[in-house]
Amino acid sequence: MNSELESRIRQTGYRLYDLMEGEAGSIFSREYWVGKLFEWCMNSEPFKVQMLRFIDVFPYLRDTDAVIGHIQQYFSDPTLNFPSAVNWGIKYVAPSWMTSRIIAGSIGMNIAKVARQFIAGTSAKDSLPVLEKLRSSGLAFSIDLLGEAVVSEKEADGYAERYLQLFEFLDSAQSSWRPLGAVLGGLDWGHSPRVNVSIKPSAMYSQMNACAFEHSIEKSKERLRPILRRAVKAGAFVNFDMEHHGLKDLTFALHQSIMEEAEFGSYPHTGIVIQAYLRESEKDLERIIRWANQGGFHLTVRLVKGAYWDQEVIVAGQRNWPVPVFAVKSETDANFEHLARIILQNSNRLKLACASHNIRSISAVVEMAKEAGVAGEQIEFQVLYGMGQPVRNALHKAGLHVRVYCPVGEMLQGMAYLVRRLLENTANQSFLRQTFSQRLPKADLLRNPVDKLNKSLPGPPGAGLARHEGPPPESVGSEIAREAGHGVGPFTIEPVYDWSRSEHRRQFAAALNNVRERFPIQVPLQIGGYRIQTASGFASLNPNDSYETVGTVCSADIKEAELAIAAAKSAFPQWRDTPAQHRADCLFKAAASARLKRRELAALQVLEVGKTWSEADADVCEAIDYLEYYGREMLRRAAPRPMGQVPGETSFLLYEPRGVAVVIAPWNFPMAISTGMSSAAIVTGNTVVYKPASQSPVTGFMLNGIFEEAGLPRGVFNFVPGPGSSLGDVLTAHPDVALIAFTGSRDVGLHILAKAHENNERSAFVKNVVLEMGGKNAIIVDSDADLDEAVVYALHSAFGYQGQKCSACSRLIVVEDIYDRFVERLKAAAQSIGIGPVEFPQNFMGAVIEQAARDRILGYVEMGKNAGYPLFELSPVGRNGAHPHPAGNGWFVPLSIFTDVDPESRLAQEEIFGPVLAVIKVKDFDEALRVANGTQYALTGGVLSRSPANIRKARENFRTGNLYINRGCTGAIVGRHPFGGFKMSGLGSKAGGPDYLLHFMIARNIVENTVRKGYAPLEGAPPD
C-alpha cells in the first residue's frame, strides 16, 4: 500500500474521529446498567463466563424461584471474586423471601434492558417505530429475523412463513417511506431498495447437511423460492447471511443456485457475506467474482470481520481440523482491507457493503474506493443496531451511506445474537472497547494492520501477538507426549472428513462405486500367515439391500480355531520378546496403511453394516486413533519402572504380554472396536486370534490386510470368521488362551466369562477377560436445558446408526416442566429426518443390521404398543429419504418414540439396540437421576442442563462409565473419552484410556541385590 494512500486513510480516520467528538459510547457508559455489566465482564473473566451463561439460560427460567436459584448457583461461588454489587444479597437470599422476588424481577428487567440495547423489537410491527426513526435520521436498515435453531421441518416452515409475513408487512409500510438521499425512483440513494432483509440459510431446511450437499440446496430452495419471489415483488433487497464455516460453501452454493434460476437471474438486489477472518475468504471471493462475471450476475458483498471466531476455533480444535480463521486480529483487519480492494476493483459486478465499526477499516474503504474511482453509490457502510452509535453518526455526518443491521425477535430467540454482541464488545481486541472504554491513542487505532502484523511477528511464535480472544487451539494429547518422552509426536486424533469440502464428497461417492465393483469380496481365513480356504462358508449382505452380497466368507470350524490358537501360541515367544518400540511401530504402520484407504474402508462399512457416510468415516478414524494411541501408550509403559529406592537394591516393575489373546468383536463398530481390542493385544506383545462378527467379516478382513501390510510377523494376528455360537466356545474355553477381549451383548459376554473360567484348572493361565457389554443409556433433559441443542443431541444419540450403538440413548428422562415443549419439538424433529439406504447421504437412518435384529426391534415396538404408551413412529418411507428398496430387500424398521413410558417397564429396562426411544417424564432432577441409575447397566449417560447445581449432582450421582454433560451420549473420542461401563455393562476396562493396556499385560517385578561383600554401587541400571 503506498504511503500516500496510507496518509489519506489516516486523515479520513482523524476526520471521522472529529465527527464522533462529543458522542458517548453509550454501552460503555458506567452510569447505565449495561455499562456496568460490560465493565465487570471486562474486569473479570470468571464473571464474564458466568454472566454469559446466565444470560444464555435466563429466558428458560419460568419463575422467580428458578431465577433466584440460578443466580445463586452462578454467582455465589466464594472462590470467584465477583463485584460486590453482584454478590450483594445473592448469597443469603432464599427463593421464598419477598426480597428475592424483587431481585429476580429487577434482574429480569436489567437483562431485558441489555437485550433491548441490541434488538430493535420483538416483531417487525413492534420494530416499525425504530425503523422509521432510523430512516427519518437518514439511515437505512436491514432486518434480521432472530429465531431458535431450526430443528424440524415444521420449524423451518414457520420461519419461512415469518419471512413472507415480514416482506408483506414491510412492502406495505414502505409505501410511506421517502427514499433516502432525496432521490427519485423509490430507491435509497438512487440505487438501493428501501426494504432490506437478511435471511439465514440454515433456517430454510432443518436437515441441512454439508454431506448431502445438493439435497440440502434443493430442499432449501423449496422454501427460499417463494420468499425470494415475494421479495422481488416488493423490490426488496435480500441478503444471504453467513453463519459458521461449516455452512459457508452451502450458503454460497444456495445463493448461486437460486440466482441461476431463470426467474431470479436478473434481479440485482441480493447479496452474500464474506467473512474476512476466514483464511480462505479471498479464494471464495474470487470464485464468486468469476461466477458473477461468467453469468452476468450483480450482487452486493457484505464484508464483515466475522462473528463466530470462538466457535470456529473450538470446532476445529475438537475435530483436529485446520483452524479456518486467522489467529491474530490484525491479520483479519489486514485481510478485510485486502478483500475490500478486490471488491472495489470488481465494481462492475459487485457492490460493497462495508460492515465494520472499526474507523481504520472504514477509512481504508473510503480512500481505496476513491483511489479505485468507485462511485459512492456502490458502497454502503453497515453498523449493528445498538452498537457504536457515535460511529454510525459520524459516518452519516461524513455523508456516507449508512445501513443499520436490526435484529428483530423475542429475547429467547435472540440469546445467541446477544451473546455474540457481548463477547464482541468485551473482547480485548474490540475496536469499540479500545476506543470508548480503554481510550487507546487514535494514532494506534488508525495504524495499518499490516504494520501491526509485521511488528508483532518477529517474536517467538504466538508470543505477544494481539490474538483474537478465545481459548488457544492446543493439540490433543500433549500430556501423553510429555509422559511418553520418545520420538513419536504427541497423539492427535485422525480428523474426520469435512463434508463441506466438495472433494471429500466426490471421492467418497467414487469409493462407494469402487468398493461395490469388487463385490462379492472373497474372504479366506488367515492363520499363521497363510490364507486358508474352507469348504463351508457364509455370505455378508448389505443390510439396506439384502439382495446385494458384500462378501463370500470362509467359515472356521473347531479344527481351524485350534489351528489358529496353535499358530498364535507358536508366534508368541518371539513377538513377546520383540522390543516395544518395534511393536508400537507396527501399529503406526498399520495406522498409515488404514489412512491410505480410509475412503475404501468407510465405503465398505456403508454397504456392509449400513452406516452413514459420516458414521462410517468416524469409525475408520477411531480405528486409526486406537492404533496411534495404543502405540504411544505402549511406549509410555515400556520402560521398566523403578520401585522404591534403597541402597544396595534395584527394583523395577515391567509389563509383559499374557499370551494368546482371543478377540471377539462386534459388527456395529466393525473397524474401530476390532482394531482397538486387537491392537491393544498386539502392541502389548500378545498374539491374537480374531473372530470378526459374522455380520461384518469383510471389514474384519480389511483389518487383517492392514496388519499384514504393517509387517506383523506370521501368526501374530490370525483371522477366523465363523459362527459365534460354536466357534466362540471353542476359542474362549481353550486351555492355551490367556486373554479374551470381547465387546458385544450382555448375554454373550456373561456366557464367555463363565465359559472362560469353567475349566481353568485344565488351562495354562487363569484367563483374563476384558469385557464390554451393553447399555440402557439415558439422557436427562433438565427444565432449563437448551432445547435447540437438546433436541438435536437426543435425536443423534438415539437414532444415529439406527440406535445400534452400545452407547446409544434409549431412554430420555425429561423433567416435567419442559416435557411437553421438548417432546413436541423432538417429534417434529424426528418427523423431519430421512430414512432410507444410507449410501444416499440425505438419509439420516438406514436399515438395521439383519433380519433377526429387525424382528427383535419390532417385537419391542409391539410390546410398547401393547403397553399403551403414546407412540410417534416414522416409517422408512420418510418424506426426505429416498425410498428404500422394495420390501424385503432392506431390513428397515420405523423410528419409534414412546412417550410417558414407565421407567420400570421392559421397554425402559432392556437393551433394544435399535431406533426405539423411551421418553420418561419425571418430577424433578433428583427423580431423573434415580431413574437414570435404575437399570442393570452403567455405560453412558447424558445430562442437558444449565444448572450448575444439577450438573454437580449428575457428576456425583449419575453413575455411568461415560457421562456427557450438555452433549450427546455417543461418539467417545480415543484418548479424550476413555470408554466403557460397569455393573452389567462391563468390568470397567475403559478402551482408549490410560489404563486399558494394563488389562493385556502382567507385571513382573525384578529385584536385584547389588551388594557384594558389603559393598554396593551407588546406582543400578534398569534391566535390559
Next chain:
Amino acid sequence: MNSELESRIRQTGYRLYDLMEGEAGSIFSREYWVGKLFEWCMNSEPFKVQMLRFIDVFPYLRDTDAVIGHIQQYFSDPTLNFPSAVNWGIKYVAPSWMTSRIIAGSIGMNIAKVARQFIAGTSAKDSLPVLEKLRSSGLAFSIDLLGEAVVSEKEADGYAERYLQLFEFLDSAQSSWRPLGAVLGGLDWGHSPRVNVSIKPSAMYSQMNACAFEHSIEKSKERLRPILRRAVKAGAFVNFDMEHHGLKDLTFALHQSIMEEAEFGSYPHTGIVIQAYLRESEKDLERIIRWANQGGFHLTVRLVKGAYWDQEVIVAGQRNWPVPVFAVKSETDANFEHLARIILQNSNRLKLACASHNIRSISAVVEMAKEAGVAGEQIEFQVLYGMGQPVRNALHKAGLHVRVYCPVGEMLQGMAYLVRRLLENTANQSFLRQTFSQRLPKADLLRNPVDKLNKSLPGPPGAGLARHEGPPPESVGSEIAREAGHGVGPFTIEPVYDWSRSEHRRQFAAALNNVRERFPIQVPLQIGGYRIQTASGFASLNPNDSYETVGTVCSADIKEAELAIAAAKSAFPQWRDTPAQHRADCLFKAAASARLKRRELAALQVLEVGKTWSEADADVCEAIDYLEYYGREMLRRAAPRPMGQVPGETSFLLYEPRGVAVVIAPWNFPMAISTGMSSAAIVTGNTVVYKPASQSPVTGFMLNGIFEEAGLPRGVFNFVPGPGSSLGDVLTAHPDVALIAFTGSRDVGLHILAKAHENNERSAFVKNVVLEMGGKNAIIVDSDADLDEAVVYALHSAFGYQGQKCSACSRLIVVEDIYDRFVERLKAAAQSIGIGPVEFPQNFMGAVIEQAARDRILGYVEMGKNAGYPLFELSPVGRNGAHPHPAGNGWFVPLSIFTDVDPESRLAQEEIFGPVLAVIKVKDFDEALRVANGTQYALTGGVLSRSPANIRKARENFRTGNLYINRGCTGAIVGRHPFGGFKMSGLGSKAGGPDYLLHFMIARNIVENTVRKGYAPLEGAPPD
C-alpha cells in the same frame, strides 16, 4: 582440646612424616599391577564396581573358559569407558583361543598378587616366615584366620579346630622368639604376649542370632571355651574381633560372659574392638569400663575407625533403621580421638590398641597418652598387613610399639577381607590415598577433625561434607511422595525390630505372656458395627501345642453371611461418597493403632499360626505398610485426571469403588494379607465382608478391632469367620457382591472364580475377582554363585515359616558344576537349625498349621521316598531346638531335602506348602531356566549368580511375578516389591504395587461440553 596439645599433636605428626620420608606407598606405586589397579579404580567408579565384583567372583571360576567369560561380561560393556589396558584384547577374545588362556592365566596371577599384598599366607605354617620377619624387624603381629561364612555347625567345628591348631602351632613356634623390646619374661615390650590371635565370634556358632541372644552366647561359648583355654595355656593374647553392627552387642556380651567364668576371669590378655564410626560407641565403651571396674577385669581395647561403613548404611537403609554410623568421615575421626582419650583415662583397666593408619589420629593418641601420663607399655599401634608400610616403619622408628594385623587363609576365603581393603584404599577419604596418591598438604592431613567438622557444617545439610564413601541412605518412597503431592509424608516402611536391642527381646517375651493370659480369646462376628454371637463356633489352636486353645470363635452361617452383605451394601453409598482423604486417613489411623500394639499382634501370631518372632513381627509391619501405602496410593489416584485438552470441553477420568467386596484371606500372613486386601478395598470406597482363614480367626479379629479403632463407619468392615467350604460359596456367588479379593490355594481360587461368574446374569455386577494363588517357586544356583550366601538364602526361602509361604522356594535348581559343593553345605546348614516351638527364638522352624497340613506334607515326603530320591531329613527334635511338646501336641513335620529330583515329578511340580525342598541338578544355566519356568505357576523365583550374562538371561526369561537376583525369594516389601504372579499363580494384580488399587475401582469419564452459544471459557474446573 587445648591449643598447646593441638600444637604438640601437629609436631608429632610432622615428625612422623619426616620419618616416612623416602618410604614409598607401594600399593599406590604405578609401576606395579596393584598400583595400576588402584589408579583405575580411583579414576572410574564403574570400573571399580566391576573390578570389585570380578575379584569377588574370581575364586569361584574353575577354568579358563569361566575366567575369560566373566572378564568379557564384566569389562566389555561399550558404554563404560574403561582403561584401554583393560579393554585391550578382552572384547574379541573367544574362550577357545590360545591367547585367552594366557590372558586368563595372567589375570589370575595378578589377582593373586593383589591378594598376596594383603594376606600373609594361606596357613599359619605358610605365614611363619612373614611373621618371623616382622618380629625380627621389631614388629609384633596378630593373626586373623580368614574363612568362609560359617553356615553350619560342621563349619563352625572346623573353624574352631583351625583356631586350636593355630594356637598349637604358634605356641610351639614362640619358644624360639625373643621378646621384642629386649626385655625379660617372655612378653613383648615386657607386657604383651608374643602370640596374638584375633577371633571372629560369628565363626563360633552357625545359627548366631541376636533374637536368640542368650542361646547364641551359650552355643558360642561351647566352642570358644576350649580355644580360650588353649590360648591361656600358650599365654597368648585373644582378641574378639568386631564385625557388623548387628553382632556388636552379642560380641561384647560373649566376651564378658566368658570372662566372667571363673576359669578365665583373671586372665589379662583378651581384648575387644570399639569402632569409632558407630554413633553409640562411646556408650558401649562406658558400659565396658563399668563392667571392667565392677568385676576387676583387665582388657585391651582395639580402637578402629570401622570397616563396614557401606554395609551398615545399606542394611539400615533397607530396613528403615537409623543409620548406626556417622555420615561424615571427620565425625568418625573426631570420635576416634575422643574415645582414645576415654580409654587412656581408664588405663587402670584398659590398654589401648590404636588401629589406624592416619598420622593425625596416631599423633593425637601419642600426645594424649603423654598428657594423661599413660605409660608406653599401655599403648600399641596396629597396622594392617600390606597397607601403609611407610606408616608402620615410621611408627617403629619413632619407638612406638607396633603390631601388624596379619590375615591368614586361602584366597577364596579372603575375598571379603580383600574387597574391604580395596574399598578402603580407593575411597576418596582414605588417609593413605590422600597421603600417597593424592599427596594432599600435610597441614591439611594433620588438621584437627573437629575443626574440619565445624568448618564443613555451616553449609546446607549434607552438601559438600566430606562424607564416608557409599550410597546415600535415601528414604524409601520419595518417588511416591512426589507423585502424590499431598499433605502426608512419603511412604516409608515400618522398620522391623532390631533384635540386637535387648528391650525388644524383653518386651516381646512379655507380650507373649500377656497375650497368652487372655487365652482363649472370645471372638464374636461383627456385622454392621454390631458384635454378634452365634450358637455354633470353633476353636483356634496353637499349632505348636494343639492342647492350647488360642481362641473360641463364633461361626457365621448362610444367614450371617447374607446379613453381612446386606450391612455392607447399606453402608456402601455413604462410604463411597466419603472423600478419599478421609478414607485414607482411616487407613493411617488404623496403621497408628496397629503400631501401638505391634508386639501383641505379633505375639498372637507366634501362638496362633506358629510364626517365629521375626516372621510374626515382619507380618505385622507389612500390614502397617499396606495401610500406609494404599492410603497414599488412594490420595494419588483421588484427583480427577484430565483427559486430552481441546477447547470447549473438559474431560476427566475419576475412580470409584465397585461396591461390596468379599475378602477371603489366608492364614499364613494372617495380618498382612488380610490387611492388604481389606484396606485396598476400603480406601477405594468399597465396603468389606471379611472372612478370615479358619486357622487364624483371632488375628483376623484383631484386624477388626484395628479398623474399629480407626473409626470406620458401621458396616464398612464386617467380620464373618466361618467354614470356607460353605461360607465361601455363599459370599462369592451372592448377587450383591461386586468384588472378590482372594489369596490362597489354586484350587480354592479357581473354584471361587468359576463360582463368581456362574450366575452373573442374576447379579447386579459382573464380579471382579482379585486372585492370588500358589507357587512352585525355584531358586537357581549358578556355577559361580556365592555359596556363603546361596546356602543361607536357600535355607531361609525354603524353610522359613516351615515353607508355608506362597513365595517359598520349593525347588532348588543347581548347575552341576557346583551341585555337590552346594548340596553338601546346604545339608550341613539344614542340619544345624533348630526345630521346635517357635515361641522359643532359637527355633528356626516350628510346627505346620494343622493336622491336615501335616498329613498332606508327610504324604509328599512319602511320595519322594517312594520315588527313591536321596533324602536329607531333620526331625523335629533337632540338636539346637528345645524339644517339642510330646507327640501329638504340635503338628511337627521333619525338614526334608530331596536331591536329584526329576523336574517333571509331582514333587517338583505340585505346591506342597511345607518344609519339603526338591533339589534338581541341571547341566547349565539355560537348562536351569527351562526347568524353572516348567511349572504351571509363575509366582516368585530366585537367581544366585555372579555372571552378568546369566543375570540378564534370567531377567528376560525367568518369567515369574517376582524375580529376585542374588537374594532369597521371599519377603517382598510393600511399595518396593509389588507382589503377585500369573499363569496359575494369579491374574497379575500385584499387591503393594502402584496398579493394585485399580482392581478395586471402576473408572468414570465425565465430559462436559463447555460451549454455550459458540463461546467457551478458557479452562474448565475439574469436577467436584
